[in-house]
Amino acid sequence: MxxxxxxxxxxxxxxxxxxxxxxxxxxxxxxxxxxxxxxxxxxxxxxxxxxxxxxxxxxxxxxxxxxxxxxxxxxxxxxxxxxxxxxxxxxxxxxxxxxxxxxxxxxxxxxxxxxxxxxxxxxxxxxxxxxxxxxxxxxxxxxxxxxxxxxxxxxxxxxxxxxxxxxxxxxxxxxxxxxxxxxxxxxxxxxxxxxxxxxxxxxxxxxxxxxxxxxxxxxxxxxxxxxxxxxxxxxxxxxxxxxxxxxxxxxxxxxTHHQIRAKRIRKLLSEHSDTPFGLAKRQYPKIPEKRLIQAMIEIIGHLDVFLISMEVECSEKNNTLIYTSTK
The missing domain is CATH 3.60.15.10 (Ribonuclease Z/Hydroxyacylglutathione hydrolase-like)
Incomplete structure (x- = not known):
């Protein structure tokens, strides 16, 4: 109605x-x-x-x-x-x-x-x-x-x-x-x-x-x-x-949107550690690098969720943040 x-x-x-x-x-x-x-x-x-x-x-x-x-x-x-x-x-x-x-x-x-x-x-x-x-x-x-x-x-x-x-x-x-x-x-x-x-x-x-x-x-x-x-x-x-x-x-x-996105990011991190930019490139390989910022922002959001649930660890190397799965 x-x-x-x-x-x-x-x-x-x-x-x-x-x-x-x-x-x-x-x-x-x-x-x-x-x-x-x-x-x-x-x-x-x-x-x-x-x-x-x-x-x-x-x-x-x-x-x-x-x-x-x-x-x-x-x-x-x-x-x-x-x-x-x-x-x-x-x-x-x-x-x-x-x-x-x-x-x-x-x-x-x-x-x-x-x-x-x-x-x-x-x-x-x-x-x-x-x-x-x-x-x-x-x-x-x-x-x-x-x-x-x-x-x-x-x-x-x-x-x-x-x-x-x-x-x-x-x-x-x-x-x-x-x-x-x-x-x-x-x-x-x-x-x-x-x-x-x-x-x-x-x-x-x-x-x-x-x-x-x-x-x-x-x-x-x-x-x-x-x-x-x-x-x-x-x-x-x-x-x-x-x-x-x-x-x-x-x-x-x-x-549903965020459940699917989270599942994809977990899978990528299970393969190897990466930066949010690296994760975005792997998740969207056909998108030009200069257009990946928006994708990165959502990935960073999910990594924030994973940090709270202790599914990932974050380390810094050469002023760059790298995320590693704890699973």
Whole structure:
């Protein structure tokens, strides 16, 4: 049975959800991306779409950021300038506060680490130095406009919105759930057409921009999906794509995908020790080396899982990390 009544706004490739609070104001799930077209920008488009739903922009009281990525948090600074409170999980606050500077720091740290994981330095230099400029902008959002979300928010009709920690896609990733209707607002945790990447994440701050350590995302990501599967979810309303009325299909696809990937990596490591880059080359022999970074990132995620379960050991040789099966 399809969910018919939930209002949503398509902004570029993103979907934003306005929920009416008990006090008559609105909470917006995700701020939306900041981009410019020939005649209009995304802020103008978003305001037009709100008015088409008979919602005045001034009625948006709170904007909840599911995760600190440029396409979901890009317009946070604009909503803050209109007086809305920006709700961000603690581990994602610094990213929203820094905006594009956070993005640049992430890329710098990723470049350094991807080389330690075996990726050729000359290729890394070429890829990161010649990366296409993003079509999105991400301006800083002042800390005074940001609050940590409460656990619940009362909605109209006696319903309430639960805010759930769901680390994985980012360190401070959150999802929202309305138990009375079974609606799960999944952000990028579960998507209808793809398996979201665990990514390579570094928790940055204004005070410690050089002191970084990669946050292992996939172990938490897998546990998050397991915990969400225990909820009585009837509908998944994602940050990209259409509403899903068969949530178990997405849960199963996510779990099956990572089970198959883990099995392949275990097999490769049983043959001999290797770097994540070496594992990616062996797993995808037909893909050009310069396109293997995304594959490496998922492999690194599974190696993080294996380290926790003590299935592998990690050693360092000539500033390169090498993984060995303990089985």
């Amino acid at each position: 399809l969910l018919q009544h939930r209002q949503s706004i398509n902004l570029g490739n993103n979907v934003i959800y306005p929920l009416q609070l008990k006090n008559g104001k609105y909470l917006l799930i995700d701020a939306g991306p900041d981009f410019h077209l020939d005649k209009l920008n995304s802020w103008q488009l978003l305001n037009i779409e709100l008015e088409n739903l008979s919602i005045q922009p001034s009625e948006i009281e709170k904007v909840l950021i599911t995760h600190a990525h440029i396409d979901h948090a890009g317009l946070a600074h604009m909503w803050a300038s209109q007086g809305a409170t920006i709700l961000v999980s603690k581990k994602d606050v610094s990213a929203v506060e820094l905006g594009n500077e956070h993005l640049l720091l992430q890329k710098k740290f990723q470049r350094n680490d991807i080389i330690r994981y075996g990726f050729p330095e000359y290729l890394a230099e070429n890829i990161f130095n010649n990366e296409k400029q993003s079509q999105f902008s991400w301006y800083p959002c002042a800390l005074e406009n940001i609050e940590l979300p409460k656990k619940t928010y009362p909605l109209i009709n006696g319903h309430y919105l639960e805010v759930l920690d769901a680390p994985g896609h980012t360190p401070g990733n959150i999802v929202c759930f309305i138990p009375q209707t079974g609606e799960l607002f999944s952000g990028d945790t579960l998507l209808p057409t793809t398996i979201p990447t665990p990514g390579m994440h570094y928790i940055t701050s204004q005070k410690a921009k050089e002191d970084y350590k990669r946050w292992p995302s996939l172990p938490d990501f897998i546990e998050t999906v397991k915990s969400l599967q225990k909820l009585k979810v009837k509908y998944i309303l994602p940050g990209h794509g259409s509403t899903v009325d068969d949530p178990q299909k997405l849960f199963k696809r996510f779990n």
